[in-house]
Amino acid sequence: MSITNLEKYLPENTLPFLKTWFGEHYIHIKITKARNSKLGDYRKMPDKSHQITINSTLQPQLFFFVLTHELAHLLAFENFGNRISPHGSEWKNTFRTMLLESISIYSEDLKPIILKFSKAPKANFMSSPDLVKYFHIENYEDETSYIEDLETEDRFIYRKQTYIIEGKRKKNYICLNIDNGKRYIFKPLARVEKLS
Structure with missing residues (x-):
């Protein structure tokens, strides 16, 4: 266009x-x-x-x-x-x-x-x-973010589990699952719900 x-x-x-x-x-x-x-x-x-x-x-x-x-x-x-x-x-x-x-x-x-x-x-x-x-954007609800748009120590929900971003390894993100204490790697474009 x-x-x-x-x-x-x-x-x-x-x-x-x-x-x-x-x-x-x-x-x-x-x-x-x-x-x-x-x-x-x-x-x-x-x-x-x-x-x-x-x-x-x-x-x-x-x-x-x-x-x-x-x-x-x-x-x-x-x-x-x-x-x-x-x-x-x-x-x-x-x-x-x-x-x-x-x-x-x-x-x-x-x-x-x-x-x-x-x-x-x-x-x-x-x-x-x-x-x-x-x-007047009351109806607009942005419930999800890309994980790459969050900062270190931000908390988010993914598949009903709560995580905190601990850091980055190359392009991926290392996140601690608050519920079970295990660490997981997330791709940058994973869709998550940021917690304020």
């Missing part, structure tokens, strides 16, 4: 930002039906292109915000390499810079919320009560 085909989903005056961020990258943008598990998604494809999916039901400002979040993954990986954490400091700094660059896109009542969020960008949209309230 070309950038201009995205216009109907976006607020006005976003194309100059997107053209700069897209640069020479080959990006497949897929507009999906509403998903209860996520608003958007980024993947690097085997052929070195990039795929971003975004829910079609999002309001224009939220659509742009989610697209910015996903593009920040692409730019962080391209600038800092594939070994960085998906929502680590490199991604946070990239996302922060992009939000501040494009702050003019957002309405006056949303700008303070975006500025506050940009000070410490969160991986999960639902972690920002101000944004959730602004966009």
